[in-house]
Amino acid sequence: MIESRNSIPRWVSLIYRYGQMYIGDHLKHFEIGRGQHIFLNALYKEDGLTQEELADYLKIDKGTTAKALKKLEEQGYILRNVSERDKRCNEVFLTEKARGIKEDVRKVLTDWRERLTFGMSDEEKDMALVILEKMGHNAAHFAEEEVDL
Known part of the structure; x- marks a missing residue:
């Protein structure tokens, strides 16, 4: 699919x-x-x-x-x-x-x-960075968790 x-x-x-x-x-x-x-x-x-x-x-x-x-x-x-x-x-x-x-x-x-980031306000850029950082931390956490299995 x-x-x-x-x-x-x-x-x-x-x-x-x-x-x-x-x-x-x-x-x-x-x-x-x-x-x-x-x-x-x-x-x-x-x-x-x-x-x-x-x-x-x-x-x-x-x-x-x-x-x-x-x-x-x-x-x-x-x-x-x-x-x-x-x-x-x-x-x-x-x-x-x-x-x-x-x-x-x-x-x-x-x-x-x-x-x-063309056409994005400073607020949108900041929000995108916060979201991507959270996703990056999640990815690192779960990748490390898988390695520990």
């Missing part, structure tokens, strides 16, 4: 896919893949995180994280170094090349957010 057009998961999925297409298309001239910008953005907030910290923060499995970071390293956007604190971990650092495109990456993300 085809899902109703009023389904919340359908709209969340649709918005996510459109966002990935928009961001990917606007960053492709930097040779940044569709799922890689989130790693750069996380490192723009806190450079030097370990691969594990990045995976946990972004809620992305370690294998996908390793592949994305390998590609970013090959493109010259990051460096991975063995941690002095824990030799089993790699710390991830931005290169000058990555720092040089920070404003470009942030602008694409800001432009997408502005397009997504």
Whole structure:
């Protein structure tokens, strides 16, 4: 049976896919893949995180994280170094090349957010954020509950 057009998961999925297409298309001239910008953005907030910290923060499995970071390293956007604190971990650092495109990456993300909320009042934007945060907390809670089974 085809899902109703009023389904919340359908709209969340649709918005996510459109966002990935928009961001990917606007960053492709930097040779940044569709799922890689989130790693750069996380490192723009806190450079030097370990691969594990990045995976946990972004809620992305370690294998996908390793592949994305390998590609970013090959493109010259990051460096991975063995941690002095824990030799089993790699710390991830931005290169000058990555720092040089920070404003470009942030602008694409800001432009997408502005397009997504076009025509919405500040009150509607605040309400949407509150609702999405509640949904995110619910998703995290129930996902963790399933893991504990």
